[in-house]
Amino acid sequence: MAHWKLTISYDGSSFHGWQIQPNGLPTVQAAFSEAIHHLTGESVQPQGSGRTDAGVHALAQVISFPLNGALPPTNFLRALNRVLPQSIRVLQAELVPESFHARHSARGKTYEYRVFERRVRQQPGQPAAELVCSPFLAPFVWDCRWPLDFELMQQASRQVLGTHDFTSFAASDPDKSLREDGQRSGPNPVKTIDRSEWTREDGLLIYRVHGTGFLHHMVRNLVGTFVDVGRGAILPDEIPTILAARNRTAAGPTAPARGLFLKQVDYEAQAPQAGKLEGES
Template sequence: MNHWKLTLSYDGTLFHGWQVQPELPTVQGSLALALKYVTGESVLPQGSGRTDSGVHALAQVTSFALETSIPPANLQRALNRALPPSIRILTAELVDESFHARHSARRKTYEYRIFERRTAASPSERICSPFLAPYAWDCRWQLAIEPMQEASKYLCGTHDFTSFAASDPERGLREEESDDANGKAHGPNPVKTLLQAGWAHEDGLLVYRVTGSGFLHHMVRNIVGTLADVGRGSLAVDEIPRILAARNRTAAGPTAPACGLFLHSVEYDPV
């Protein structure tokens, strides 16, 4: 068997997330179909994590094994011809059989993009371009970045993030990956470690970038929604420790829209 690692980028707007679902377009399902078309083999590529409906990826990682022997450049080229334009294979490489896109991941970085309709520098309301709207939260509030930056510091480190997990009782504590960073199955675990997080103005957008060893379902979007409440003045900076301690989704702010979220990158131990 030949063991493969692909890095891919996709526009999640028209997909019902990464994970294959019956009768619905998904990224995993589209890639599996393309692999079947190119190689004749039926495989289900494993992703580094599950992105939800409408969420994008700059560098998702997937792994799988094939009996077919094909040069990496040829596989990359053939898959990009077979896939819809909204999915592109950035790299294709052969790896050791011990590599697993999810189990081998050590840390992940997510990025969330906000288009600010109102800013201190712009007295009149700005209009979000229809070419940008699918890739950013068109936020109607004026946001102050300084308190948002201060509030985000409280979230770094190891905490129980139950308050920032999805409230659906069936999925709330579902992790984006079923195993931890060391590949050990442990079931739902709300204790996660955020290594770094912060806000910046980039290319006319307000961008939140967060790196951690693992994330719960909707965790980043719920953090962004809560920090936006801080930025618009409806929540005090020092309320974040109370929200964490509550271990209750109702204590935190709203869920930010899916369209602004990107899986930025996945890191692995050097080979």
Template sequence: MPLWKTILSYDGTPFHGWQVQPNLPTIQGTLAHAIHHITRESVLPQGSGRTDAGVHALAQVASFFLESPIPPANFLRALNHALPPSIRVLSIEHAAPSFHARHSAIGKTYEYRIHPTNSICSPMQAPYVWPCPFPLDMEQLQEAATYILGTHDFTSFAAVDPDLTARIAVLKDENSSTSPPSGASDVNFQSASALTTRTIYESAWRQHEDLLIYRVTGTGFLHHMVRNLVGTFAEAGTGRIPANSIPTILAARNRSAAGPTAPASGLFLVKVEY
């Protein structure tokens, strides 16, 4: 069966995230329904990542196998006709059988957009920003953002993820079920830490007209990681915490050490690299 690779753009506002859920509208479920409507085949498209409820995408990538011999150009038109206006297929093509939208990804870029409340936000823009209720110092935002560059364990900025928790539990169980040699506990700690370690290549703020825009590129991101980073940077931007406290927060490996979670409305998946 041919493997298809598609790039999607969507407004996440009316959806309960990417991953299919019973009796709730999701991006994955809506795309699967559209594919079934066109081909009569039941597939579950695999996305590059599971965007949360209310999070948007400029270029989400999905892959799936199909038996139907439909030309890509025809498939593109049919999908956009079958999908709601809040989801658009930007491109669709055949890919190598070894390609996987999530497992083949080597990097992702997200942007987060804040609209300070000291200016009027257009109603056309309001669903796609965080209307931050307090003034933010751009220098403090920028300083805080630089401390996450490089490779770090981002446990302090990760929400509870059942899949990740289960994988860490397996490592701990493997460690406790045997009599480890001296130093083995350190090895298992490092193995568990590897699951929450990411490398960040870009982390910077810029101002565009009335918006404060945070852009971050890395090898991958944990559950709620970008929103938790933005919420913590905002704490530095208001002066509630010093910008140079970010390394201490990272070292704590404890979610309670970091700041609040920024709203989903301001977050965009911008690009996935392969």
């Protein structure tokens, strides 16, 4: 049996997230299951490094799955890109040890969030000039209607560096079950963030964050809170208080899904395997 690792990229605009939905709505996982079955006749459900939400994009998502048949990686990559929707591309295909799992083997992730500054203040005290977001850019950014203070947002982003309980920045999960002690079970909310920063690039505000793991909606809730700081609704030094509250209502709104990209997934170095191909998107 061959064990595959694919690095993929996709425009999430038309998908209802990564995971297969019981109602048959289009998802990235379903698209891959159908493409693999079409090419090989085998029924598999590829495992992803994480479950991106509806409308979220990926620059380098990682998936893994086993196949009974042996295929040359070069041919498999090209064949998948022929049958997959244009909004999904396989960038790299490689054979890996049986122990590899896209999610369980991951050691860290980098996310990127893009904000279009619609109102930019050229001089302090002056009215902000209003810009128009291109329709070719709009599906991939938050077209933010407020003038934003970059330095305040940068100060706020540094407040989440280190190891913290990020409950205040996690989506309320209705699937959590109530334990005997009255607490709700769910993913460990304690995460370690070692990169959290804003940059200005090509007319966009870009937030990049790297950590050991992320909770549901965590990055989008961080961005929504930092934008609240940038527009003057809260102060940067309120972030530690929000973290300490461990309550979702203490933080800012959830930023739109369309601005979020899974940028990179980290794994420990593996022994080289026969058959690895880097493809073009």
